[in-house]
Amino acid sequence: MKKTYKIDVDCANCANKMEQAANNTPGVKAATVNFMTLKMIVEFEDGQDPKAVMQEVLKNCKKVEDDCEIFL
Amino acid sequence: MNKKQKKMLIRILIAAVLMVVLHFVPASGILRFVLYMIPYAIIGYDILIKAGKGVKNRQPFDENFLMAVATVGAIVLGLTQSGDYTEAIGVMLFYQVGEWFQSYAVGKSRRNISQLMDIRPDYANIEQDGALEQVDPDEVEVGTIIVVQPGEKVPIDGVIVEGSSTLDTSALTGESLPRETAPGDEIISGCINLSGVLKIRTTREFGESTVSKILDLVENASSRKSRSEAFISRFARVYTPAVCYSALALLILPPLVRMFLLDLPADWGDWLYRALTFLVISCPCALVISIPLSFFAGIGGASNAGVLIKGSNYLETLSQVKAIVFDKTGTLTQGVFEVSGIHHNKLEDEKLLELAALAESASSHPISRSLQRAYGKPVDRSRVSDIQEISGNGVIAKVDGMEVAAGNDKLMKRLGIDFIPCHHVGTIIHMAVNGAYAGHIVISDVIKPHSKQAIHDLHRAGIQKTIMLTGDIDPVARQVADELGIDEVYSELLPADKVEKVESLLQNKPSGGKLAFVGDGINDAPVLSRADIGIAMGAMGSDAAIEAADVVLMDDDPLKIVKAVKISRKCLRIVYQNIVFAIGIKLICLVLGALGLANMWLAIFADVGVMILAVLNAIRALFVKNL
Numbered sequence: 001m002k003k004t005y006k007i008d009v010d011c012a013n014c015a016n017k018m019e020q021a022a023n024n025t026p027g028v029k030a031a032t033v034n035f036m037t038l039k040m041i042v043e044f045e046d047g048q049d050p051k052a053v054m055q056e057v058l059k060n061c062k063k064v065e066d067d068c069e070i071f072l
Numbered sequence: 073m074n075k076k077q078k079k080m081l082i083r084i085l086i087a088a089v090l091m092v093v094l095h096f097v098p099a100s101g102i103l104r105f106v107l108y109m110i111p112y113a114i115i116g117y118d119i120l121i122k123a124g125k126g127v128k129n130r131q132p133f134d135e136n137f138l139m140a141v142a143t144v145g146a147i148v149l150g151l152t153q154s155g156d157y158t159e160a161i162g163v164m165l166f167y168q169v170g171e172w173f174q175s176y177a178v179g180k181s182r183r184n185i186s187q188l189m190d191i192r193p194d195y196a197n198i199e200q201d202g203a204l205e206q207v208d209p210d211e212v213e214v215g216t217i218i219v220v221q222p223g224e225k226v227p228i229d230g231v232i233v234e235g236s237s238t239l240d241t242s243a244l245t246g247e248s249l250p251r252e253t254a255p256g257d258e259i260i261s262g263c264i265n266l267s268g269v270l271k272i273r274t275t276r277e278f279g280e281s282t283v284s285k286i287l288d289l290v291e292n293a294s295s296r297k298s299r300s301e302a303f304i305s306r307f308a309r310v311y312t313p314a315v316c317y318s319a320l321a322l323l324i325l326p327p328l329v330r331m332f333l334l335d336l337p338a339d340w341g342d343w344l345y346r347a348l349t350f351l352v353i354s355c356p357c358a359l360v361i362s363i364p365l366s367f368f369a370g371i372g373g374a375s376n377a378g379v380l381i382k383g384s385n386y387l388e389t390l391s392q393v394k395a396i397v398f399d400k401t402g403t404l405t406q407g408v409f410e411v412s413g414i415h416h417n418k419l420e421d422e423k424l425l426e427l428a429a430l431a432e433s434a435s436s437h438p439i440s441r442s443l444q445r446a447y448g449k450p451v452d453r454s455r456v457s458d459i460q461e462i463s464g465n466g467v468i469a470k471v472d473g474m475e476v477a478a479g480n481d482k483l484m485k486r487l488g489i490d491f492i493p494c495h496h497v498g499t500i501i502h503m504a505v506n507g508a509y510a511g512h513i514v515i516s517d518v519i520k521p522h523s524k525q526a527i528h529d530l531h532r533a534g535i536q537k538t539i540m541l542t543g544d545i546d547p548v549a550r551q552v553a554d555e556l557g558i559d560e561v562y563s564e565l566l567p568a569d570k571v572e573k574v575e576s577l578l579q580n581k582p583s584g585g586k587l588a589f590v591g592d593g594i595n596d597a598p599v600l601s602r603a604d605i606g607i608a609m610g611a612m613g614s615d616a617a618i619e620a621a622d623v624v625l626m627d628d629d630p631l632k633i634v635k636a637v638k639i640s641r642k643c644l645r646i647v648y649q650n651i652v653f654a655i656g657i658k659l660i661c662l663v664l665g666a667l668g669l670a671n672m673w674l675a676i677f678a679d680v681g682v683m684i685l686a687v688l689n690a691i692r693a694l695f696v697k698n699l
Contacts, residue, residue, distance in 0.1 A: 010076075010175055012361040013135070016305045034295040035361075036182060036368035041295055063129045066122060 003050055005040045006071040007033065014065040021060040027053035040070060073176065080172045087115035087165055091158065100155070108157035116143060116164040133312045135355040139167050142351040145344060146672065153341055163352060163676050170680030174361055177687045181365065185372035185694065192287055193227035193261065196278075199271075209278040220270045226263045229281045230272040232256060237268035244286070245378040245627040262286065285618055289382060290375050294368045296383025300647050304363045307655075308356040315354030315662070322666060323347035342668065349665040352675035358654040362686035363647055369693035370643030377696050378626040379636045386622040389605045390640035394585020396535055396633070397574060399599075400542035400552060402592030403609060404630060405517040409442035409499065416492045417503075417511030424503055424511055431469040431476045434459045439499060442515055462486075464543060464566035466501070477504040480545065484509075499544060517544075519552060526630035527556045533637060536582050541570050570599045578604070590633055607633065638699040646693050650686045657682050 009015050015035035022031035022040065027048040032041045042057065044050050051072070058070050073081070090111040099107055116139075123140035146160035195206040197219040204219055209227040212218060217233065220226050226239075238250040244262045253259060259272055262283035278284060323346075327338035367384040374381050381387050398404050414421045429447035432440035433456055444451060459469040465486060466479015477487055484491040484502050491509050494500045498516035502509070527538055539560040542549045549563035562573050574589060581587045589596075589603035597620035600606030608621035609628050618624055625632040661678035664670035670678075 011135075011171070011357065012178075012364060013308055013356060016308065016360060017131075017134075019305075020309075032295045032297070034292075035364055036178075036185075036294050037291055038182075039291075039295070041292075064131050065134075066125045066129075 001050065002041060002043045005042065005054070007038050007040045008069040008071075009033075009035070009038070009065065010067060014068060017064040018061045018068055021064045022057045025053065025057045025060050028057065031057070074179065077172060077176055077179070080168065080175075083114055084165065084168055084172060087111040087161070090114070091161055091165070095158075104155065105151060105157070108161065112143070112147070112157070112161045112164065115161065115168055116140075119164065119167075133316055135312075135357060138312070138316070138351045138354055139164065142348045142672075145348040145351075149341060149345060149348075159672050163672050166676040166680050167352075170357070170676075170683055173680075173684055174357065174687060177684075177691070178361065178365065181369060181691055181694070185368060193225040193283065196227040197221065197224075209281075212274060212278060214274055214277055216274050218272050218274060220265045220272060222265055222267055222269065224265055225283075226259055226261050226265060226270075226272065227281075227283070228272075228274045228278050229259070229261050229276045230274040231258055232270055233273050234271035235268050237270050238266045240264040240266050241627075244282070286375075286380060289380055289618065289624075290371065293371045293381060293383050294364065296385050297364075298367060298384035298388040300388060300644075300651065301363050301367065301384060304359050304651070308360050311356050312354055315350055318662075319347040319350035319354070322350060345672075346665055346668055349670055349672055349675045350662060352672055353658055353661045353665060353678045355679050357679065358658075358683035358686045359651065361683065362650040362654065362690045365687060366643055366647045366650060366690040366693045369691055370639060370646075370696075373694040373696040374636065374639045377632075377635060377639065379632060379639060380618075380624040380626065381636075381640075382622050382624070386605055387640045387643055389586050390588070390623060390637060391644040392584070392586045393588045393605065393637060394535065394582040395537040395539065395577070395587045396530060397539045397541060397577060397587065397589045397603065398558070399570075399589075399591040399596055400540055400544060400549065401517060402628070403590055404523045404540065404556060405519050405552065409439055409515040409517050411442060411446035411513055412498060412516045413496060413514040415494060415496075415512055415514065416509075418508075419505070419510055424513065427471055427474075427476050427505065427510075428478050428501060428503060428513055430456050430471045431459075431467050431478045434469075435461060435467065439501070439515055443501070443513070475506050478502070498548060517548075517552075519555065520628070520630055522629055522631045524556050526634055527558060529631070529634040530637070531557070533634060533641075535637070536585065539577060541565055541573055543567070543570075567596070567598075570596065571602055574599050574602050578602075590630075592628070607636065609633070635696070635699060639696045642696070642699060643693045646689055650689055653689075654682050654686050 009018060012035045015033045019031055019033035022028055022042060027045055029043040029045045044053055054072050061068050061070065094107055097107065119136050120140050122136040126134050126137050143160040143164050146163065147157060150157045150160065193209055196209045196212050197204045198207055198216065199219055212228055218228065232253055232255050234255060236254040238252055240250050241263045250266055261281040323343055327340055327343050330336040331338045367387060370387055371381050414424060417424050425443065425447045429443045429451055432443050433451045433453055455472050457470045459467060461467050462483060466477065466483040468477045477483060478501050480500065480502065481491065484504065487504065489504045489507065489509050491502045494512055494514060496514045498514045501513040501515060503511055530538060538558045540549065540553050540558045541562050543565050544563055546563040549561045553561040565573060578587055586604040588605045588607055589599050590607045590609060591600055592609060600608060600620045605623060606621045607623045607625060609625035609632065623636055625636065657678055661670055661675060665675060
């Protein structure tokens with residue numbers, strides 16, 4: 001399953017870091033962060049609950065870049 | 073400017089004013105230190121906090137950390153040696169100015185580009201009890217009658233039931249000439265109604281309408297990342313830690329070597345300064361921001377010109393195209409066939425046309441449509457039965473109880489019917505009724521007015537090979553190719569042969585170059601996806617084409633192909649300029665810094681100045697009008 005989330009982040013490198021952090025979160029098959037449109041597209045692994053996974057993604061993103069937001 | 077940016081601007085101004093004021097305050101010693109710490113705290117407190125958090129989260133190597141270490145280091149140097157704090161504050165100030173500018177420029181171009189692509193209708197008008205009511209386009213059901221007033225956007229695809237008007241399609245196609253419409257015409261969402269009031273019966277839901285599809289496509293385009301972008305994010309990941317460790321080495325190794333091997337004074341202060349300079353240069357911002365921004369601007373500019381590119385990766389591939397394969401019908405020719413002659417007929421002209429039109433009535437092929445146009449009367453489908461379509465050959469059907477075969481030479485040979493070959497150039501439909509030859513109909517296609525110019529321009533733009541594929545017969549294909557100046561022609565191909573042909577062309581393409589296929593998106597989807605890059609043209613309203621192609625040209629003007637190639641090249645040129653420029657300047661400054669020739673002011677230029685220049689350069693990709 002694929003979902004798109006709006007995000008807020010200030011710098012392009014931070015967006016790259018968020019992408020990496022999201023990709024390293026269990027339950028995420030692939031994640032892309034588009035800095036220009038401020039969107040995160042997450043593809044979940046089968047049988048995962050997107051809500052629970054996204055909480056983890058947000059936590060991991062906050063860890064690498066404190067000043068970011070994902071609008072769940 | 074948003075709230076964050078305003079706040080930052082105020083902080084920058086206050087800190088700058090304070091610095092100028094402090095310059096004239098004759099304080100010294102600890103008082104001087106405390107006074108200078110005020111602007112430093114104002115300008116840099118968030119950086120210090122972020123750096124602290126980064127360390128806490130075990131993610132130390134980011135630009136906040138670098139700036140914190142560099143400026144605190146410079147303050148320590150000031151405290152112990154020179155008593156000069158302006159450098160530390162100046163570096164922090166310029167860093168923040170750079171960040172502010174970046175945020176402002178990116179926000180601004182984000183808005184500009186979105187505006188270019190702003191074809192999203194806000195509402196649809198529905199007539200209720202004689203009054204117009206505005207509703208959300210999402211809520212309009214298929215088959216509803218909507219009203220579009222002059223100056224409004226058509227919100228949903230549909231058919232005009234009442235009223236005639238001229239439409240401005242420029243937001244979709246980049247074509248500025250308005251289009252005339254009348255009742256019965258299909259109308260595509262996203263056009264602007266210029267003159268009369270139109271009543272439209274919707275044929276799709278909003279989510280399925282052209283305008284939604286295009287928006288979706290363009291908005292997601294920059295999410296498909298190109299190789300250059302992947303390279304830069306990998307580079308940034310290695311670059312920052314590498315420079316940090318080099319800075320550490322620069323701080324420790326040379327003084328030790330001086331002390332123990334060369335018997336010179338260690339000069340810790342000097343080497344600390346050089347190491348700090350390193351840290352300031354090491355931020356990868358300029359690169360990381362300018363590359364996606366260039367692609368985003370390129371895709372935005374292209375969509376404004378009626379060229380939809382589905383991803384940064386496709387923009388990159390398009391710029392490397394060295395060979396272009398064209399489908400003939402509908403791409404280089406108008407695909408509007410006209411019956412230009414009827415020869416050797418055993419029946420009356422009218423009767424032969426009638427039989428042909430009926431036999432072909434089930435097909436949506438352009439040939440069948442032109443037969444029906446030439447026949448000119450409504451086709452009664454109940455007179456036709458047992459329709460058998462033989463791909464690449466023709467049709468056999470029962471019309472009024474007679475067995476009618478309509479098709480090319482191959483069909484006649486297959487049926488074992490003697491036929492009279494035609495010496496006219498065009499598509500020949502041989503007719504046989506009940507197994508006896510009944511004459512043939514000549515249909516010829518018209519070359520698009522800009523095809524020749526487009527092929528010429530492509531050759532001039534450095535495309536090495538142009539190739540045409542067609543299902544049409546050889547003489548027609550050759551004639552068209554000669555007239556247009558196409559290098560290679562392959563004719564009489566079935567749809568499946570086209571895929572095979574493209575595969576063999578892919579193997580023999582010029583080294584390093586990519587191969588593009590241009591088609592009209594109707595029944596060439598497999599070829600579009602097989603080529604390195606598939607370009608569909610004249611795609612307004614054709615879902616299949618939008619799905620299958622990587623690049624979609626909104627109208628069917630072949631000159632748009634040249635434009636698309638030029639846009640992609642300009643964009644990639646800017647990307648490479650930025651990569652070389654940013655990495656080059658940084659490396660030079662790193663070397664100068666290590667040699668002690670660069671001070672922190674130069675270092676901050678290497679960081680902020682390069683970033684600003686790279687961002688400005690990236691925005692250039694947006695301007696594609698004069699390509």
